[in-house]
Amino acid sequence: xxxxxxxxxxxxxxxxxxxxxxxxxxxxxxxxxxxxxxxxxxxxxxxxxxxxxxxxxxxxxxxxxxxxxxxxxxxxxxxxxxxxxxxxxxxxxxxxxxxxxxxxxxxxxxxxxxxxxxxxxxxxxxxxxxxxxxxxxxxxxxxxxxxxxxxxxxxxxxxxxxxxxxxxxxxxxxxxxxxxxxxxxxxxxxxxxxxxxxxxxxxxxxxxxxxxxxxxxxxxxxxxxxxxxxxxxxxxxxxxxxxxxxxxxxxxxxxxxxxxxxxxxxxxxxxxxxxxxxxxxxxxxxxxxxxxxxxxxxxxxxxxxxxxxxxxxxxxxxxxxxxxxxxxxxxxxxxxxxxxxxxxxxxxxxxxxxxxxxxxxxxxxxxxxxxxxxxxxxxxxxxxxxxxxxxxxxxxxxxxxxxxxxxxxxxxxxxxxxxxxxxxxxxxxxxxxxxxxxxxxxxxxxxxxxxxxxxxxxxxxxxxxxxxxxxxxxxxxxxxxxxxxxxxxxxxxxxxxxxxxxx
Ligand code: NDP
Numbered sequence: 001x002x003x004x005x006x007x008x009x010x011x012x013x014x015x016x017x018x019x020x021x022x023x024x025x026x027x028x029x030x031x032x033x034x035x036x037x038x039x040x041x042x043x044x045x046x047x048x049x050x051x052x053x054x055x056x057x058x059x060x061x062x063x064x065x066x067x068x069x070x071x072x073x074x075x076x077x078x079x080x081x082x083x084x085x086x087x088x089x090x091x092x093x094x095x096x097x098x099x100x101x102x103x104x105x106x107x108x109x110x111x112x113x114x115x116x117x118x119x120x121x122x123x124x125x126x127x128x129x130x131x132x133x134x135x136x137x138x139x140x141x142x143x144x145x146x147x148x149x150x151x152x153x154x155x156x157x158x159x160x161x162x163x164x165x166x167x168x169x170x171x172x173x174x175x176x177x178x179x180x181x182x183x184x185x186x187x188x189x190x191x192x193x194x195x196x197x198x199x200x201x202x203x204x205x206x207x208x209x210x211x212x213x214x215x216x217x218x219x220x221x222x223x224x225x226x227x228x229x230x231x232x233x234x235x236x237x238x239x240x241x242x243x244x245x246x247x248x249x250x251x252x253x254x255x256x257x258x259x260x261x262x263x264x265x266x267x268x269x270x271x272x273x274x275x276x277x278x279x280x281x282x283x284x285x286x287x288x289x290x291x292x293x294x295x296x297x298x299x300x301x302x303x304x305x306x307x308x309x310x311x312x313x314x315x316x317x318x319x320x321x322x323x324x325x326x327x328x329x330x331x332x333x334x335x336x337x338x339x340x341x342x343x344x345x346x347x348x349x350x351x352x353x354x355x356x357x358x359x360x361x362x363x364x365x366x367x368x369x370x371x372x373x374x375x376x377x378x379x380x381x382x383x384x385x386x387x388x389x390x391x392x393x394x395x396x397x398x399x400x401x402x403x404x405x406x407x408x409x410x411x412x413x414x415x416x417x418x419x420x421x422x423x424x425x426x427x428x429x430x431x432x433x434x435x436x437x438x439x440x441x442x443x444x445x446x447x448x449x450x451x452x453x454x455x456x457x458x459x460x461x462x463x464x465x466x467x468x469x470x471x472x473x474x475x476x477x478x479x480x481x482x483x484x485x486x487x488x489x490x491x492x493x494x495x496x497x498x499x500x501x502x503x
Contacts, residue, residue: 062117111438246451251404
């Protein structure tokens, strides 16, 4: 059996209308589907159709869109087993993980649909003392057409984090799923079309070039999830047309364990956070910093829990294959480098890296400047380091270029520690919980990107603020006129002195 990345069909060239590529089951190499490689012309055509559809969609009320989106959500919920099977076949994740992922995605559609009106609809703001004769209002208008470039690791949950919020805000969307998960992307778009009947959400398929074409196709915003390196390329392409971007890039998320933590719960969370989805989670736990007083207990606990956990193709597997062939090399490099530089594997190790499955690997005594601590591994591996106190833990946690998520385990100091971590999201005494709370914004700082999906911020991300000042009655002090008198200037200065002159 060979590793199974998506691959172009023989003889096909990107840009050629007839060109296609296959998406393959990463566990077996079986062909899951054959999809067109859309070139620049097809992508532009999709954007033009979306722009027409956006006229209709943006003209609907929030209530109308809510009905459509909730109908779509209900369709996905009813057909969950079908979607989960497809996710298992195309991406490789265990069926129960697929169900959980899709469930969270459904919850996000519901939240976005149900809250868009309240968050984005026109509302009054105070005009202030100087403009008391005005009625000031703001609303958040849709941008038009949003291009969504999705990853393969959470092929439902992650793109929906942009798609659902962009649609609920009144935009049309052109979605380019990863070349590794086009069938899942197609399923999402097809079920939406069955409900809405107009090309408000469209699919373009292909590889990196198709994503690049989408960046240049005149969309009004690009929402990208993927690696930091590709995020930079997306941003450069978007800069040519001043197209704004949201970049949800990678992470190197730390988990901190304080001396007063529930060590068993922390070990459970660290193991699941590191190894679920075969470690291919942007907010996965990749580094653990443990207070010296509970370090030995923590290492013993996580080691015990990791024993018996294995990655395999069976139906009872809790860890699936590594989806992308090239990733196996990255994981191997990080483990080998960590071991060569004095690290020890208390679980797994160099032999844990197979052709397509990687067994859980827990590394200790790894130098902080090694690749396994600094770079995104995206595999079922984790490093554990002993720290003197939480000051040292926070300093080390903040010691990479990334700043996506983080986790803190402490009975008394969770909030105080969480506030000091430079990350877009932090979970206290649970792991990755923030991603499942639709009202919380999701996104990072530094190399993890910028902009937010989810929550009110995620809705506003796909809008522009439209401010309106309406004069209710003539001002006592006319300011915006060449008729302004010296007396008016003096009165204005006096008012300002009264309002702001103290302190
Ligand atoms: P990429 O960043 O290369 O790809 C992400 C998405 O961008 C895919 O849909 C990809 O298409 C598309 N894309 C690729 N090149 C371009 C381009 N020039 N312009 C526009 N879009 C483009 O990630 P990979 O999937 O290759 O994974 C590589 C690494 O990225 C992983 O090992 C992991 O470290 C990180 N990653 C992080 C994720 C996260 O959630 N933060 C998600 C996925 C990956 P296509 O797949 O068709 O090439």
